Every structure is written in structure tokens, then in C-alpha cells.
Amino acid sequence: MKTFACLLVLSALTYSAYGQENFKCPDDFGFYPHHISCDKYWKCDNNVAELKTCGNGLAFDASDPKFLTENCDYIHNVECNDRTQLEPAVGTAHCERLYGIFADEAKCDVFWNCWNGEASRYQCSPGLAYDREARVCMWADQVPECKNEEVAGGFSCPAAGEVANSGSFSRHAHPEDCRKYYICLEGTAREYGCPIGTVFKIGDADGTGNCEDPEDVPGCEDYYGDLDLKSIRKSELLAGLNSSGSSRAVTHNKGKPRPAPASRTAPEQPAN
Structure with missing residues (x-):
């Protein structure tokens, strides 16, 4: 009796597996989604079905109503719906899956x-x-x-009322990097970067400032070192990035840090 029961279970499992993989092509040629796996699909050629699997981290995009497109895309770009199964993850350094x-x-x-x-x-x-x-x-x-990390490098905005005539927001220089600055809006600090070729110049009033040429900002004249700023600005202008505040990596000689705010208590008058 036990032997007969085992045979029934084995037969049911075999039938189930066969039923899952026994796909009949609806047409002579096409690409059709697997009914339970999002990263598998059927390729039909001359009415012969072949089971295919997308790369680890990709899923089969079944959005083509004519089933003529063979497309594996990032899993987050694909609507899997009831196709919930995926191949086990295969990862490398920094990659949870290969794709x-x-x-x-x-x-x-x-x-x-x-x-x-x-x-x-x-x-x-x-x-x-x-x-x-x-x-x-x-x-x-x-x-x-x-939330658990330092936002804006640990910079804290001044308390309400500490910065006079700042309007709805205030600007503050980064303590170490001449190109960077913070904008405080409703007590929240957000870090910005001046367009390449410029640095942040602290304004005469507290909480003000603008991006200017390095030679016009005391202490930041050598920020870009020996880089050809004219060529850089021209290439940025052609690329449409001159005023975007792009964070493109730039190698520069940082020299000494930005002068301490205390040196700005009595702004220097321009030379005659």
C-alpha cells in the first residue's frame, strides 16, 4: 500500500513538472512569457518551443502584444504581475545580481x-x-x-532669526571646499556645487553669496590649479552644462582651506 501511494505522489510530481514545461507554441514564431517565472520565456521557431532564461537580474518584458520582441530588461523595469518566481541571485562585489x-x-x-x-x-x-x-x-x-548618516556633511543651519535679511533661504560656504556651499531652507541644509570653473564667494551680508571666478575670491584663487579654465568653460558651455552646477569630477590643487568666517567680520573695501 505504501509503495502504491509513493508511486501516486511521484506520478503527480512528474505530471506537474511536465505540465509546467510542456509549452505549445501559439504561432510558428514568437517569444512568450513563462507562466510563473518572470526571468524565463519561451522562444518559438518553426512551432518548436525552447525555454530561455534572462541574465541574472533581468526579466522578460512581455509587453509586446504581438509577442515578436525578445527583450530582457532590469527586473525593476518589468511588470511581472503573477510571474513571481526568479532564479536564485548570483552576485559579485557591489552587485546583488549580475545585472x-x-x-x-x-x-x-x-x-x-x-x-x-x-x-x-x-x-x-x-x-x-x-x-x-x-x-x-x-x-x-x-x-x-x-537619515542615519550625516546629511550635508554634518552642517547645521543657523537657528531662526540668527541670519538677518536672508529671505526665505540663506547660502553658506562649505568650510573646506571652495566650490561647494549650502542652502538652508526651513532649517534644512542642502549641499550645492558651483558650475565648474567657479567657486563660491561669500556675500557681504550674512547668509548670502554667489558663484564667481576664483581670482575674485580671496583664498580660493588656486582652487583649480593648472587647469585650463577657458577650455573647460567652453566645453561645458557647448555641452549645455555651464549653469547646471554639475558635479563632474575635477582634479584640482585644493591648497589651503577656505578662510575662516571670522576674517569676514569687516569686509575689505575694493582697492582704488
């Missing part, structure tokens, strides 16, 4: 684009952080993963 876009575990403004297990590092612009849900760079104070 995909993944947040850095240590720095909330860094993310990795993985293709076939090779990770390319990307960094959000100053003041922004990578949002794992939206998969875009957003203000760091709006990203949950950054």
Missing part, C-alpha cells in the same frame, strides 16, 4: 550599475543621495537611507 542598479551599502550618495557582474560606480551630485525605491538621485534629507 541591475544597486545602492552602495556604505555611502548613500553612491550607486552601482551592474552589467554581467561588472560594477560601474556612480555618485549623485552634491547634496543628493540615491533613493532605492525611486532609483534616482534625490535631496539627501528626503532619502530614508540617509
Whole structure:
């Protein structure tokens, strides 16, 4: 009796597996989604079905109503619906799967684009952080993963009323980097970067300032070192980035830090 019961169970399992993989092509040629796996699909050629699997971290895009498109895309770009099963994850350094876009575990403004297990590092612009849900760079104070980290490098905005004539927001110099500055809006600090070729010049009034040429900012004249700023500005202008505050990496000689705010208590008068 036990032997007969085991045979029935084995027969049922065999039938179930066979039923899952016994796919009949609806047409002579096409690409059809697997009924339970999002990263598998059927390729039909001359009415012969072949089971295919997308790369680890990719899923089959079944949005083509004519089933003529063979397209594996990042899992987060594909509507899997009832196709909930995926192959087990295969990861490498910085990559949870071989393909995909993944947040850095240590720095909330860094993310990795993985293709076939090779990770390319990307960094959000100053003041922004990578949002794992939206998969875009957003203000760091709006990203949950950054709540436990120092937002804006630990900079704290002045208390209400401490900065006179600042209007709805105030600007403050970064203590170490001449190109960076903070904007305080309703007590929240957000880090910005001046367009390449310029640095932040502290204004005469508290909480003010603008991006200016380095030679016009005492203490920041040598920020870009020996770089050809004219060529850089021309290339940025042609690329449409001259006023975007892009965070493109620039190698420069930082020299001494920005002068301490105390030196600005009596602004120097321009020379006659």
C-alpha cells in the first residue's frame, strides 16, 4: 500500500513538472512569457518551443502584444504581475545580481550599475543621495537611507532669526571646499556645487553669496590649479552644462582651506 501511494505522489510530481514545461507554441514564431517565472520565456521557431532564461537580474518584458520582441530588461523595469518566481541571485562585489542598479551599502550618495557582474560606480551630485525605491538621485534629507548618516556633511543651519535679511533661504560656504556651499531652507541644509570653473564667494551680508571666478575670491584663487579654465568653460558651455552646477569630477590643487568666517567680520573695501 505504501509503495502504491509513493508511486501516486511521484506520478503527480512528474505530471506537474511536465505540465509546467510542456509549452505549445501559439504561432510558428514568437517569444512568450513563462507562466510563473518572470526571468524565463519561451522562444518559438518553426512551432518548436525552447525555454530561455534572462541574465541574472533581468526579466522578460512581455509587453509586446504581438509577442515578436525578445527583450530582457532590469527586473525593476518589468511588470511581472503573477510571474513571481526568479532564479536564485548570483552576485559579485557591489552587485546583488549580475545585472541591475544597486545602492552602495556604505555611502548613500553612491550607486552601482551592474552589467554581467561588472560594477560601474556612480555618485549623485552634491547634496543628493540615491533613493532605492525611486532609483534616482534625490535631496539627501528626503532619502530614508540617509537619515542615519550625516546629511550635508554634518552642517547645521543657523537657528531662526540668527541670519538677518536672508529671505526665505540663506547660502553658506562649505568650510573646506571652495566650490561647494549650502542652502538652508526651513532649517534644512542642502549641499550645492558651483558650475565648474567657479567657486563660491561669500556675500557681504550674512547668509548670502554667489558663484564667481576664483581670482575674485580671496583664498580660493588656486582652487583649480593648472587647469585650463577657458577650455573647460567652453566645453561645458557647448555641452549645455555651464549653469547646471554639475558635479563632474575635477582634479584640482585644493591648497589651503577656505578662510575662516571670522576674517569676514569687516569686509575689505575694493582697492582704488
